[in-house]
Amino acid sequence: MSDTPEAPRKSLMQTLELDTRLLGMIGAFIVLSIAFNLLTDGRFLTPRNVFNLTIQTVSVAIMSTGMVFVIVTRNIDLSVGALLATCSAVMAMMQTQILPDMLGIPLGSPLIAPIAIVAGLAVGALIGAFQGYMIGYLTIPAFIVTLGGLLVWRNTAWYMTRGQTIGPLDKAFQIFGGTNGTLGVFWSWLLAGLAVAFALYGLWSSRRAKRAHGFPVKPLWAEFTMAGIIAAAILGFVGTLNAYQIPTRRLARLFETRGEVMPEGYTEAYGLPVSVLVLIMVAILMTVIATRTRLGRYIFATGGNPDAAELSGINTRMLTVKVFALMGALTALSAVIASARLTNHSNDIGVLDELRVIAAAVIGGTALSGGFGTIRGAILGALIMQSLQSGMAMVGVDAPLQNIVVGGVLVLAVWVDILYRKKTGERL
């Protein structure tokens, strides 16, 4: 170890190489959670509520990761809520009408869910790409294209379904809905163990890579502290979800449908919901794209200086198409999760989601002027918004007041971010 160059003495924060903005958000989130927990006599931080909070956050959180790329490239997408409705309508009609009636695949066939999901993702990506084409190649401002899109796709869904609720959705499809699809205790712990191992390997290999190039590395105690915090966070989260017992009556029904009788005193916990697993995979994938691929590098370069990106040989028009296609595909994925959670497609699915998604990305530190933003920040932003909303509902705040507070928090968060950037001297 002695031949490893160690960084000169720095403050604790610098030594741990923590992102202070992210830390501030985590701090705000913890304060918020504790405050609600006190106000609700400990009902906010129960396994049950943590479970509900996470599954309620997933849909907006998935879309917010795509919105980060959109906003980083100095664009905006106002159509995501409406596009979610169109994708949801397409998938619901595939399951209940098109596949069984027109293509002769019987209801309940294991083919229904995968075909419907693939069709939904394709529709989302195509519509996104089309909007991206209008923005990138026809140079119509993103604000206008997606404002038009908001009306077009919201009402395309309405027209397709004649405004009717379509359901029930396929059983296999409903696995993505939260309570209807969870991994159970064993698989949840196994996954948590793998995640911890993977995180530790990541820390170790990045340290090794830095040393291989002779760059300064953190002191060992700092690495171990970080590793400890990460492991505790993962295991704590999964442990909480594993502590949420499936209600006895619901378990009994499950046994009944299988034609069995539930043994006396039998208990089972939910564990990690499949939808949260999907969010985690999206988060990892999007973070890798943002930080480790050419596509991500070009997205940030274009946001920082579009002319420089163009002069460096980056095809910024095609890049816009890709970013919006990705946004569309993620919106379709959110449509899977949102409609599966409701177990049907309803006409008002995704209403106002575009505002929640943009707010989550912005609260998460994505700068509307372009060039700055992180995936983890946006997901944390979505979590903070959802906690605020459901915390206030639990405390008994009236619905209009909830929205007023959420709106105020959005503006406040951006102001704090501006102050922070001024203080750190980050130019925008």
Place this chain on the structure above:
Amino acid sequence: MTTPLVDMRDISLAFGGVKAVDNVSVDLHAGEVVGLLGHNGAGKSTLIKVLSGAYRADAGEIFIDGQKATIENPRDARKYNVETIYQTLALADNLDAASNLFLGRELTTRSGLLDEGRMEAEARKIMARLNPNFENFAAPVSALSGGQRQSVAIARAVYFNARILIMDEPTAALGPQETRMVAELITQLKSEGIGIFLISHDIHDVMTLCDRASVMKNGKLVGSVNVDEVTDDDLLGMIILGKQPGAKPA
């Protein structure tokens, strides 16, 4: 006479009704520095952006090593080893030095992911050669001084084995020490056989650094001269009055 490295023939380019470049021909040989002189708006930057792929000419042809070259965008220009240092530097301010250095040409690992470590190591190597005082590899380039930003832009052009280098007002924003650094670099690159177009409106720069000078006025070429055959006043006359100097154009 050897084949010129670059031969731009009868280039014309208009924006709306304005002829920014009107039937201009310039050439450049290996190991030569050609100054492009003229007032703001004379068309020198526009002419050179045709070579760097930022603009497409309405008419005219470009020959590189005597072969007709098709340059329709910056990617094409890079294929011909044409590298450009823009007056605006063309840096993504939110990215660090290494990211800017490799922008559009990132090094990747076998799995296709960005190889940040190797890129930073390479960036450190070339910066050690160009500007040994440069140490801030972690910060976004917006946090760097004008001279440091300039070194990043220069490093980007030099790193990828440019054969044809375009420098648009490379010393406009620099202090005396950094200007000297750029002058030394030009001399060194020249000795390595690189052809350099130096855009400037500083006659002194051109007289000391260039072998030849091509002067433009109102989109037209006034003339090309060998700098040792003319005086400062001759060049000034060409720039301001569009007047041919006493010496015959080279």
